[in-house]
Amino acid sequence: MSQREKILEIRDLNISFKTGNKNVKAIRGVNLDLYKGETIAIVGESGSGKSVTTKAIMGILAKNGSIDSGSINYTWHDEKTGEKITKDIVKMSEKEIQTEIRGRKIAMVFQDPMTSLNPTMTIGKQIMEPMMYHYGTSKEEAFKKAVKLLEEVGITDPEARMKNYPHQLSGGMRQRVVIAIALSCDPYVLICDEPTTALDVTIQAKILELIQDIQKKKGISVIYITHDLGVVAKVADFVNVMYAGKIVEKGLIDEIFYDPRHPYTWGLLSAMPDLDTDDDELYTIPGSPPNLTQEIVGDAFAPRNLYALNIDKRLDPPMFKVEGSNTHEVASWLMHPKAPHVEMPESLKKRINKMKKEGAINA
Amino acid sequence: MHKGDTILEVKDLKQHFRVSRKQTVKAVDGISFEIKAGETYGLVGESGSGKSTTGRSIIRLYQPTQGKIIFEGEDISGKMSNKALKTLRTKMAMIFQDPMACLNPRKKVIDIIAQGLDIHHAYSSIEERNEKVYKMLEMVGLSREHANRYPHQFSGGQRQRIGIARALIMEPDLIIADEAISALDVSIQAQVVNLMKKMQKETGAAYLFIAHDLSMVKYISDRIGVLHLGHMVETGTAEEIFNNPLHPYTKSLLSAIPHPNPKIEKTRKSFTYDYATSGLDYEAGYEHKITDTHSVLATDEEFEQFMANAKKSF
Numbered sequence: 001m002s003q004r005e006k007i008l009e010i011r012d013l014n015i016s017f018k019t020g021n022k023n024v025k026a027i028r029g030v031n032l033d034l035y036k037g038e039t040i041a042i043v044g045e046s047g048s049g050k051s052v053t054t055k056a057i058m059g060i061l062a063k064n065g066s067i068d069s070g071s072i073n074y075t076w077h078d079e080k081t082g083e084k085i086t087k088d089i090v091k092m093s094e095k096e097i098q099t100e101i102r103g104r105k106i107a108m109v110f111q112d113p114m115t116s117l118n119p120t121m122t123i124g125k126q127i128m129e130p131m132m133y134h135y136g137t138s139k140e141e142a143f144k145k146a147v148k149l150l151e152e153v154g155i156t157d158p159e160a161r162m163k164n165y166p167h168q169l170s171g172g173m174r175q176r177v178v179i180a181i182a183l184s185c186d187p188y189v190l191i192c193d194e195p196t197t198a199l200d201v202t203i204q205a206k207i208l209e210l211i212q213d214i215q216k217k218k219g220i221s222v223i224y225i226t227h228d229l230g231v232v233a234k235v236a237d238f239v240n241v242m243y244a245g246k247i248v249e250k251g252l253i254d255e256i257f258y259d260p261r262h263p264y265t266w267g268l269l270s271a272m273p274d275l276d277t278d279d280d281e282l283y284t285i286p287g288s289p290p291n292l293t294q295e296i297v298g299d300a301f302a303p304r305n306l307y308a309l310n311i312d313k314r315l316d317p318p319m320f321k322v323e324g325s326n327t328h329e330v331a332s333w334l335m336h337p338k339a340p341h342v343e344m345p346e347s348l349k350k351r352i353n354k355m356k357k358e359g360a361i362n363a
Numbered sequence: 364m365h366k367g368d369t370i371l372e373v374k375d376l377k378q379h380f381r382v383s384r385k386q387t388v389k390a391v392d393g394i395s396f397e398i399k400a401g402e403t404y405g406l407v408g409e410s411g412s413g414k415s416t417t418g419r420s421i422i423r424l425y426q427p428t429q430g431k432i433i434f435e436g437e438d439i440s441g442k443m444s445n446k447a448l449k450t451l452r453t454k455m456a457m458i459f460q461d462p463m464a465c466l467n468p469r470k471k472v473i474d475i476i477a478q479g480l481d482i483h484h485a486y487s488s489i490e491e492r493n494e495k496v497y498k499m500l501e502m503v504g505l506s507r508e509h510a511n512r513y514p515h516q517f518s519g520g521q522r523q524r525i526g527i528a529r530a531l532i533m534e535p536d537l538i539i540a541d542e543a544i545s546a547l548d549v550s551i552q553a554q555v556v557n558l559m560k561k562m563q564k565e566t567g568a569a570y571l572f573i574a575h576d577l578s579m580v581k582y583i584s585d586r587i588g589v590l591h592l593g594h595m596v597e598t599g600t601a602e603e604i605f606n607n608p609l610h611p612y613t614k615s616l617l618s619a620i621p622h623p624n625p626k627i628e629k630t631r632k633s634f635t636y637d638y639a640t641s642g643l644d645y646e647a648g649y650e651h652k653i654t655d656t657h658s659v660l661a662t663d664e665e666f667e668q669f670m671a672n673a674k675k676s677f
């Protein structure tokens with residue numbers, strides 16, 4: 001941990017979309033850091049802006065979207081000279097991103113493997129294509145590497161599989177192929193956008209373990225986008241909780257799961273049934289996410305927050321550092337030294353205590 | 364129907380699909396279970412295990428290949444007259460996975476929900492029909508102003524509420540929920556599950572809850588059946604399945620559930636189970652009862668082995 005090398009640094013990113021005559025402010029001042037070999041997770045409801053953030057990193061925002069301000073700095077070492085280069089993706093031209101970044105340095109795994117693969121091409125061709133495009137690899141070499149990749153992602157009899165079309169494979173196999181394609185250019189960063197939501201539980205565990213193995217072997221950094229806290233618990237080192245286009249809480253995985261501070265994080269953790277839940281009713285966060293076409297005054301979460309203070313209605317809270325930690329930050333006025341002391345709900349506290357106990361037995 | 368009466372009995376149901384002259388897919392291959400009035404029965408299994416097919420055969424979207432389905436004392440597995448099918452549809456309803464795909468985008472919500480009423484002429488005046496729809500909308504947590512809108516004007520969770528309202532309008536005795544919450548966000552899943560529980564309390568309908576999310580299934584179900592490759596490998600109450608799983612497939616499913624607890628999750632490796640290499644034979648196995656409610660599919664030797672394994676782990 002002593003020499004953490006920063007790969008990606010997002011500062012004060014603002015993104016909006018034009019729809020009709022309205023302007024949707026999807027991302028409102030996001031800061032994010034990613035270090036080499038580490039895994040971060042972005043969690044939040046649909047519409048909270050987690051996918052938009054990563055699409056901006058890849059430079060694949062929809063046509064009506066625009067980056068209003070902010071920077072996405074990406075640092076890498078030149079392949080030949082070993083020289084350290086830092087570039088702002090926001091300022092790069094589309095052509096530069098296409099040749100330098102997308103696919104080559106940052107690769108992405110999408111949610112649904114059926115729609116992200118080309119149904120008219122054999123999977124072998126699809127894995128070879130990026131290598132030949134980005135590095136000018138010869139066909140023979142690309143073929144060899146593709147076979148090796150298929151083996152790495154756990155597909156048996158890879159040489160025969162090269163000739164298969166996507167529809168001939170099962171969902172789990174297809175997702176493995178997508179991962180092989182993403183890895184074909186040896187990227188430094190892998191973005192996984194809900195990689196297992198379309199798969200069922202048994203396969204989900206295997207795919208996650210596969211990504212972890214590959215990450216260890218190749219030392220790449222991974223960004224997970226998900227709303228499944230079970231997945232987050234399994235894979236992430238760092239967690240960013242997003243709400244209405246803002247990161248409301250971030251910290252180490254243990255800090256978020258055992259010492260959550262933001263009422264929204266409390267809600268997310270409580271809403272998930274675990275195997276021992278037998279209450280009459282599951283906890284739900286009241287209300288619904290805000291309409292981002294309207295200017296938000298104050299804290300976006302305030303209308304749904306049982307613990308909202310008066311100031312929440314007027315001023316957007318800044319990031320407060322949690323005492324005794326330099327990784328854990330929370331955007332809530334409750335963290336202000338002058339704020340009244342608010343405890344997390346009793347049921348959640350009980351659950352966290354139980355989780356800690358179970359964890360202690362296991363460790 | 365009183366609580367505790369058997370409302371649905373499935374006996375050795377087989378549903379085969381002929382793909383070509385050479386190939387027949389045995390989606391469901393001889394499963395038996397029963398559902399009692401007012402209870403929730405959960406069906407779990409991986410994709411391709413036949414859980415959706417089972418649901419669709421029961422509501423007669425398919426013609427079952429073999430076996431018996433007895434619903435409220437009547438056999439509904441054979442050829443049915445149009446009239447019989449029509450009455451069946453008033454007593455059984457379905458909630459689908461994707462709320463956007465299952466609602467007609469060109470119809471207003473009021474007409475979508477009232478379609479059942481329209482088909483069965485279950486009202487004497489338009490006012491009565493509309494009043495019924497308004498009442499249903501309020502029951503599922505929407506308001507009567509929503510009645511004249513179109514499906515695309517709603518969020519995912521609200522659309523699923525419309526789907527539930529449509530299923531409930533005919534006051535069915537059995538509701539088949541086929542992955543009804545899989546397409547929704549965690550926080551909205553909780554809302555929809557709460558709603559389904561509340562509606563069950565109010566209407567006394569039984570649920571067949573088909574899903575692959577085991578923690579949700581455990582929460583909502585009274586009894587659970589585990590399907591694999593068209594066979595019911597294990598069935599029992601929720602506690603029996605989760606605290607004392609016997610079949611290796613059930614164990615592998617349980618081990619795959621992600622726990623929202625990083626300390627456990629980081630070190631846990633899932634337990635894999637592969638039918639081809641396990642040496643088990645589903646065809647030869649038959650139901651072994653452990654308790655009145657808990658049974659597992661096995662041959663005699665396999666059963667002894669399962670029990671020995673179960674003792675070891677205690």
